[in-house]
Amino acid sequence: MARDSSITFEQVAVAADNIKSRGVKPTARNVREVLGTGSMATVLKFLQQWQGGQVRQSQAIDDTLDPAIGRAISSQIAIRVQEATADATARLADLQAEAEAIILENERQAAQIEAQAAELVALQEQHAGLTGRTKQIESEAARTMAELIAERQAAETVRVELAKAQLRLEAVPRIEAELLETRAELMHAHDYAAKLHEETAVAKAKLESSEVQLVEAVRQREESIKRAVAAEQSLSNERVAVHASQARLESAAREVAAANEAINKARAESKKSSEEAAELRGQLAAVKGKATADKRPAKPVKTKTE
Numbered sequence: 001m002a003r004d005s006s007i008t009f010e011q012v013a014v015a016a017d018n019i020k021s022r023g024v025k026p027t028a029r030n031v032r033e034v035l036g037t038g039s040m041a042t043v044l045k046f047l048q049q050w051q052g053g054q055v056r057q058s059q060a061i062d063d064t065l066d067p068a069i070g071r072a073i074s075s076q077i078a079i080r081v082q083e084a085t086a087d088a089t090a091r092l093a094d095l096q097a098e099a100e101a102i103i104l105e106n107e108r109q110a111a112q113i114e115a116q117a118a119e120l121v122a123l124q125e126q127h128a129g130l131t132g133r134t135k136q137i138e139s140e141a142a143r144t145m146a147e148l149i150a151e152r153q154a155a156e157t158v159r160v161e162l163a164k165a166q167l168r169l170e171a172v173p174r175i176e177a178e179l180l181e182t183r184a185e186l187m188h189a190h191d192y193a194a195k196l197h198e199e200t201a202v203a204k205a206k207l208e209s210s211e212v213q214l215v216e217a218v219r220q221r222e223e224s225i226k227r228a229v230a231a232e233q234s235l236s237n238e239r240v241a242v243h244a245s246q247a248r249l250e251s252a253a254r255e256v257a258a259a260n261e262a263i264n265k266a267r268a269e270s271k272k273s274s275e276e277a278a279e280l281r282g283q284l285a286a287v288k289g290k291a292t293a294d295k296r297p298a299k300p301v302k303t304k305t306e
Helices: 009-021 028-035 040-063 067-072 074-170 172-202 211-295
Strands: none
Touching (some): 009 028, 009 040, 028 040, 028 074, 040 074, 074 211
């Protein structure tokens, strides 16, 4: 895309008039040195317009001269023709030098444009690669977050089971107290049975009269024995349940430890993925900014020859 000219014809004309007023011949090079900006091609175009205006002014002055005066200076025509020829020759040399300078500048600008175009293509490829990498990291971060949520839910379930096991474990002292009470009742029953045996030995003579009492005592003894046996069986069952609860509690503790380790690992990986995504977004923003800056019109580059 063509760049807008940074100088105007009026600026070139003023600079050329100033140079001419100092008795120096205006050229594209010294005009540009006075302006301090603009390309050689633009300066040369406006300078040629200014020179054309100078020729028309000279012709207008010649047309207004009196014929007598024209004849008076006819003798000077040959001299003026020679001077004009020399001036035209010098001007042609200047134009050739300026044309060569313009060609060199155009070649340099063309090479610069090609280099910028290649850099732009490389930046576009890098931008596409970074965009794909960013999408991949965002996808991995979303998957990691889903896995972390699932692991948190599993850990919560393990915590609930652990709480239940702890509640069952807290009931063990109560069971032990009931067992001690049952044992005490059993000992009491044994003592009572021994007492009955003693009373039976002493009261053999009164067996017939004490039969009802003996039957009742035997019945009470059997019931006590049955209660003792039932209590012993219940105690055995509770022991089995306690051992099973302890085993489940240990398994749940191991699962909780494994879940916590997995959670910590997932958090570290999620944090690392987030940091990497943030870094790539920053790089992507920098690349976009650089690509946008490269698309803007470049300022004219001053050369040493200019």
